[in-house]
Amino acid sequence: MPVYKYFIAVIPGPDLTNRITALRKTFLPEVNIKDDHKKFPHITLQHTFSRSEIIEKDLGSYLKELARTLKPFPVKLSGIGHFDGRIIYIKVDQSETLSGLYQGVKSILVSKLQFSTKEVSADFKPHITLEKKIAGEDFNMHWKNIKDVEVNEKFIADSFSLLRHNGVKWVVIENYLLA
Secondary structure (H helix, E strand, O other), X not given: OOEEEEEEEEOOOHHHHHHHHHHHHHHOOOOOHHHHHHOOOOXXXXXXXXXXXXXXXXXXXXXXXXXXXXXXXXXXXXXXXXXXXXXXXXXXXXXXXXXXXXXXXHXXXXXXXXXXXXXXXXXXXXXXXXXXXXXXXXXXXXXXXXXXXXXXXXXXXXXXXXXXXXXXXXXXXXXEEOO
């Protein structure tokens, strides 16, 4: 049985997605252009993991169950940040509901699907990556261009998604609507 890469994320609606993509292309032009098809705005709840597709049935039913326990909630984007001088991102304000969603996903993976604690996202620092894998001087130049850009956006998170890599790009397998 083939093994696929998966991850779980909150994906903003199309209008905000387009504005974030335009911001990235305006302030970070020509950075890793060959990877453009892989980039789409999202807040990662669980980083990439590999499993056979048989996991989709059980994982899907657990995620549906989790989604039924949550109501849509506001997500606020506020500013630009970076990790390790390699990754530039939009800051996402931490909220109790977003943290609860992350904890729920983590609990499902560890307690119901026997993921090891090393496979599960240990810390939750919500953000939307604009660009990653930026090297040394390139990072400094791009950071200088974008660090003072004001980002003040909100959206209602009314779902989260399970995505699978098809060998070329990430594809949403299922959206889990919040109650």
